[in-house]
Amino acid sequence: xxxxxxxxxxxxxxxxxxxxxxxxxxxxxxxxxxxxxxxxxxxxxxxxxxxxxxxxxxxxxxxxxxxxxxxxxxxxxxxxxxxxxxxxxxxxxxxxxxxxxxxxxxxxxxxxxxxxxxxxxxxxxxxxxxxxxxxxxxxxxxxxxxxxxxxxxxxxxxxxxxxxxxxxxxxxxxxxxxxxxxxxxxxxxxxxxxxxxxxxxxxxxxxxxxxxxxxxxxxxxxxxxxxxxxxxxxxxxxxxxxxxxxxxxxxxxxxxxxxxxxxxxxxxxxxxxxxxxxxxxxxxxxxxxxxxxxxxxxxxxxxxxxxxxxxxxxxxxxxxxxxxxxxxxxxxxxxxxxxxxxxxxxxxxxxxxxxxxxxxxxxxxxxxxxxxx
Ligand SMILES: *Cc1c(COP(=O)(O)O)cnc(C)c1O
Numbered sequence: 021x022x023x024x025x026x027x028x029x030x031x032x033x034x035x036x037x038x039x040x041x042x043x044x045x046x047x048x049x050x051x052x053x054x055x056x057x058x059x060x061x062x063x064x065x066x067x068x069x070x071x072x073x074x075x076x077x078x079x080x081x082x083x084x085x086x087x088x089x090x091x092x093x094x095x096x097x098x099x100x101x102x103x104x105x106x107x108x109x110x111x112x113x114x115x116x117x118x119x120x121x122x123x124x125x126x127x128x129x130x131x132x133x134x135x136x137x138x139x140x141x142x143x144x145x146x147x148x149x150x151x152x153x154x155x156x157x158x159x160x161x162x163x164x165x166x167x168x169x170x171x172x173x174x175x176x177x178x179x180x181x182x183x184x185x186x187x188x189x190x191x192x193x194x195x196x197x198x199x200x201x202x203x204x205x206x207x208x209x210x211x212x213x214x215x216x217x218x219x220x221x222x223x224x225x226x227x228x229x230x231x232x233x234x235x236x237x238x239x240x241x242x243x244x245x246x247x248x249x250x251x252x253x254x255x256x257x258x259x260x261x262x263x264x265x266x267x268x269x270x271x272x273x274x275x276x277x278x279x280x281x282x283x284x285x286x287x288x289x290x291x292x293x294x295x296x297x298x299x300x301x302x303x304x305x306x307x308x309x310x311x312x313x314x315x316x317x318x319x320x321x322x323x324x325x326x327x328x329x330x331x332x333x334x335x336x337x338x339x340x341x342x343x344x345x346x347x348x349x350x351x352x353x354x355x356x357x358x359x360x361x362x363x364x365x366x367x368x369x370x371x372x373x374x375x376x377x378x379x380x381x382x383x384x385x386x387x388x389x390x391x392x393x
Contacts, residue, residue, distance in 0.1 A: 023326065023327055023328060023329040024329050025329050025330075025331060026328070026329035026330060026379075026382060027329065027330045027331065027370040027375075027379045027382055027383055028331050028370060028372070029204075029331040029332065029333055029368065029370050029371070029372075030203070030204040030307075030370070030371070030372050031372040031373075031374075031375075032203045032204075032208050032372075033263075033266070033270060033273075033372065033373035033374050034208075034259075037262045037265075038258075038259050038262045038263065041258040041259065041261060041262045042255055042258050042259055044258065045254045045255050045257075045258040046255065048254075050254055051253055051254050051255060052251060052252075052253045052254055053231075053251070053254075054254040055254075056254040056257040056258050056261070057075050057252055057253075057254055057257040059257065059261060060075060060257035060258075060260045060261050060264070061073045061074060061075050061214070063261060063264055064199075064214050064216075064260070064264060065216065067189070067264060067267065068181070068189045068190065068191030068192060068199075068216055069188060069189045069191060069192030070191045070192055070216035070217065070218060071217075071218055071220075072216065072217050072218070072219070072220060072222075072223035073214050073215065073216045073217075073223075074214070074215045074217070074223055074226040074227050074230065075212065075213070075214050075252035075256075075257060075260075076198075076212070076213045076214065076215060076226075076230050076250045076251075076252055077211065077212065077213065077230075077249075077250045077251060077252060078200065078202075078211055078212060078213045078250075079107060079176075079178040079198050079199060079200025079201070079202070079213035080107040080110065080111060080200075080213070081213060081230070081248070081250035082198030082199075082200075082213040082214065082215040082250075083107055083108070083111035083148070083174065083176055083178075083198045084110075084111045084114055084115075084248075084250075085215065085226055085229050085230065085248065085250060086111070086174045086196050086197075086198065086215060087111045087112040087114070087115050087117065087146075087148075087174065088115055088229065089222060089225055089226070089229070090112075090145075090146055090172040090174065092112050092115035092116060092117040092145065092146070093115075093116055093117075093145075094116035095116065095118060095143065096112075096116065096117045096118065096143065096144075096145040096146070097117070097118050097119075097120045097141060097143045097144045097145065098112040098117040098118070098119060098120065098144070098145060098146045098147070098148060099120045099121075099122050099131075099136050099139050099140070099144060099146070099147045099148075100112075100119060100120070100121065100122075100131075100147070100148040100149075100150070100339075101121070101122070101124055101130065101131045101148075101149070101150050101152065101339075101359070102121040102122075102123070102124070102338045102339050102340045102341075102355070102356040102359040102360075103124050103129055103152055103336065103338060103339075103356075103359040103362060103363060104150045104152060104176065104336070104339055105178070105336065105339075106339055106342060107176070107178070108148050108150050108176045108339065109121075109148070109339050109345075111148065111174075111176075112146070112148060117145070117146075118143075118349075119339075119340070119345070119349065120139050120141075120144070121139075121339070121340045121351070121355055121356050121359075122135040122136045122138070122139040122356070123135040123356040123357065123358045123359055124152075124356070124358055124359045124362065125358070126358050126361075126362065127295045128152075128155055128157070128158075128295055128301070129152050129153065129155065129295070129359075129362055130149070130150065130151065130152050130155060130156075130157035130158065131147075131149055131150070131157055131158070131162065132358070133158050133161035133162055133165060136162060136165055137165050140165075140169055140171075144169065144171060145171060145172065146166075146171050146172040146173065146174070147162060147165070147166055147171055147172075147173045147174070148173075148174050148176055149162050149173065149174070149175050149176065150175070150176040150177075150178075150179075151175065151176070151177050151179060151180035151183055151190055152179065153179060153294065153303070153306050153307055153309055154179050154180045154182075154183050154206075154303045154304040154305055154306035154307075155180075155183065155294075155295065155301060155303045156180065156183045156184065156185035156190055156300075156301045156302070156303070157175070157185075159175065159185050159193050159195065160186070163193075163195065173195055174195070174196055174197060174198075175190070175193075175195045175196070175197035175198075176197065176198060177190045177191060177197040177198060177199050177216075178198060178199055178200035178205070178213070179200070179205070179304075179306040179307075180199075180304050180306070181199050181205070181206045181207060181267070181304055182206060182267060182270075182271045182304035183301075183302060183303055183304035184301075184302035185300065185301060185302075186300050190304075191216045194218050195218075196215065196216065196217045196218070196219070196222060197215070197216055198213055198214065198215050198216075199213060199214045199215075199216070200212075200213045201213060201214070201256070201260060201263075204306075204307075204372075205306065206267070206270055206271065206274070206304060206305075206306065206373075207260065207263035207264060207266075207267060207270065208259070208263060209252075209256035209257070209259045209260045209263070210256060210259065211256070212252055212256045212260065213252075224236070228244070228245065228247060229245070229247045229248055229250070230247070230248060230249075230250040230251055230252075231247065231249070231251055232247040232248065232249060233245035233246055233247030234247070270373045271304060271305070273373050273374055274304075274305035274371075274373055275305050277305070277308075277371065277373075277375050277380065278294070278305045278308055278371075280377060280380050281293070281308055281369065281371075281380055281384070284380060284381065284384040285310065285384060285387075288384070288387065288388055288391060289313075289391065290312065290313035290315075290316060290391055291310050291311070291312060291313070291367075291387070291391070292310060292311035292312075292313075293310055294308065294309060294310070305371070307335060307368050307371050308368060308369045308370075308371035309335050309366050309367070309368045309369075310366075310367050310368075310369060311362065311365045311366060311367070312365045312366075312367055313365075314365065316365070316391075318334065318364075318365070318367060320390070321367060321387070321390050321391075322334070322367070324386070324389070324390040324393075325383075325386055325387065325390065328382075328386045330370060330382065330383050330386050331370055332367055332368060332369055332370065332383075333367075333368045334363075334366060334367070334368075335366050335367070335368035336363065336366070337363055338356065338359050338360055338363045340355050340356065341353065341360070369383055369387075370383055
């Protein structure tokens with residue numbers, strides 16, 4: 021029998037101001053393609069330090085359009101991380117690209133630049149990097165590799181709003197990237213995403229592509245290219261604006277909660293806490309993923325926690341080992357041993373903005389009982 025949930029894995033942080041803002045838009049009659057979207061885009065661009073931002077229907081939609089603009093063609097190889105959400109690879113597979121998975125660094129869990137360089141062939145056209153679990157990836161090294169080999173590069177920043185690389189926000193580095201607003205992200209709009217770019221031309225293209233290739237100089241039904249319906253709505257934008265206003269508070273609460281887990285877990289044997297920040301990398305806390313000692317049976321741990329009403333999770337299974345990936349490309353265990361080991365031992369604990377100390381203590385108490393067994 022499933023116990024009643026006492027501590028969920030994730031929970032959005034929504035208040036009355038969000039409700040009012042959404043109601044205002046509902047009553048305004050401008051539900052899509054309206055001024056609230058433009059306002060959210062301006063505020064978001066300013067927040068991350070990118071000159072241009074385009075709101076889209078999801079983080080995946082944003083990444084997909086960036087791969088479309090990069091000009092991915094059938095059979096092009098694109099290098100990406102196996103330790104990510106499937107969108108990081110799907111965005112170019114949808115355009116005909118072929119995934120090549122380079123292994124990650126055992127500490128940061130982001131693409132290892134040396135592994136990326138070693139994976140380059142004459143068919144390689146691009147790199148989709150990812151700031152996994154909100155920890156900035158090695159953007160300068162990856163960009164240097166891309167430049168050396170004439171490759172395009174995109175940053176999947178969907179988990180990293182508020183993270184900083186070399187003292188500057190993710191999004192400000194000059195590389196095009198996408199952010200996501202699903203309810204477990206730092207800020208949410210229910211569904212939604214934002215592409216940031218440093219090119220005005222790319223920005224115009226994104227706004228056209230998200231709206232069926234519509235031209236903006238001219239008449240309403242005038243379509244100058246093949247596009248998508250990846251539009252955002254003003255209702256979502258209203259939610260996003262209020263969430264963005266709270267971003268500093270959200271990031272602070274999340275980092276305080278992470279620090280609290282660090283303290284509570286310090287005395288537990290056989291549980292590794294997440295990699296620490298350093299001078300060049302400041303994490304924006306997205307999830308709290310621990311690593312179990314190799315001998316631990318994760319299924320037992322998950323089942324015991326679930327028995328106490330605590331939602332924990334395997335976070336995340338490797339992308340190349342997903343059933344559709346094995347089937348399409350024949351990937352198997354052993355392709356990326358570092359990522360596979362990290363994935364096999366991963367245990368995400370309940371983590372969200374506003375998680376209470378008492379909830380975190382429940383989690384760690386339950387965990388310490390399983391581990392002592
Ligand atoms: C959330 C996320 C996305 C985008 O997800 P959507 O559900 O499409 O908004 C992409 N990549 C990573 C790594 C993510 O965590």
